[in-house]
Amino acid sequence: HVQLTESGGGLVQAGGSLRLSCAASRTFSNNGIGWFRQAPGKEREFVAGISWNGGSITYGDSVKGRFTISRDRVQNTVYLRMNSTQPEDTAVYYCAASRTSFSGPSQSGYTYWGQGTQVTVSS
Numbered sequence: 001h002v003q004l005t006e007s008g009g010g011l012v013q014a015g016g017s018l019r020l021s022c023a024a025s026r027t028f029s030n031n032g033i034g035w036f037r038q039a040p041g042k043e044r045e046f047v048a049g050i051s052w053n054g055g056s057i058t059y060g061d062s063v064k065g066r067f068t069i070s071r072d073r074v075q076n077t078v079y080l081r082m083n084s085t086q087p088e089d090t091a092v093y094y095c096a097a098s099r100t101s102f103s104g105p106s107q108s109g110y111t112y113w114g115q116g117t118q119v120t121v122s123s
Contacts, residue, residue, distance in 0.1 A: 002028055002112045004095050009117030012085055020080040020117060022095030029073040032103030034110055035080045037091035037119075047093070048080060049103035058104060062088070085121045092116040 003025035012018050022033065034049040048069040049058045057069055068081040078095060096110035103109075 002026060002031075002097050004097060004112055004114035006093060006095050006114045006117040009093060009119045011120045011122060012082075014086055014121055014123050016085055016121075018082045018085065018119060020082065020093055020095075020119070022078040022080075022114060024076040024097065027076055028097050029076070030101065032098040032101050032109075033069075033071060033078045034096045034098075034103055034105075035069060035078075035093060036096060036107065037089075037093045038116075039088075039091040042091075044094070044107060045091075046105035046107075049105065050078065051103045052101045056103060060105065082119070085119075087121045087123045089121045090119060092118050 005023045008020040030052045032051050035047040036044050037047050038044040046060045050069045066084045071078040094116045095114045097112040098110045
């Protein structure tokens with residue numbers, strides 16, 4: 001079992017930046033990791049995914065060119081750098097880990113989920 005803990009959320013003005021962190025309770029260096037978000041009244045949306053070695057990275061269309069996912073396998077932490085934020089980025093952000101190297105946009109590919117961290121972008 002893996003426990004995931006997100007941090008780094010908060011309030012930011014539009015155009016500003018945030019860095020979210022996802023820390024794992026144990027080594028998950030061989031697992032794919034994804035970031036998802038859910039805004040009020042909307043379905044959970046894929047944001048970004050990274051393979052176990054960082055060799056494969058995927059982004060959702062709405063964040064391409066603005067967000068960057070990375071991982072520190074020694075620290076068992078995955079990061080989501082959010083630049084050029086927009087009010088539409090306001091949501092609860094979740095990280096998720098798969099049992100394999102899967103890191104695609106399908107939520108069913110992930111087994112472990114964090115509790116989420118709130119990001120609010122003001123206009």
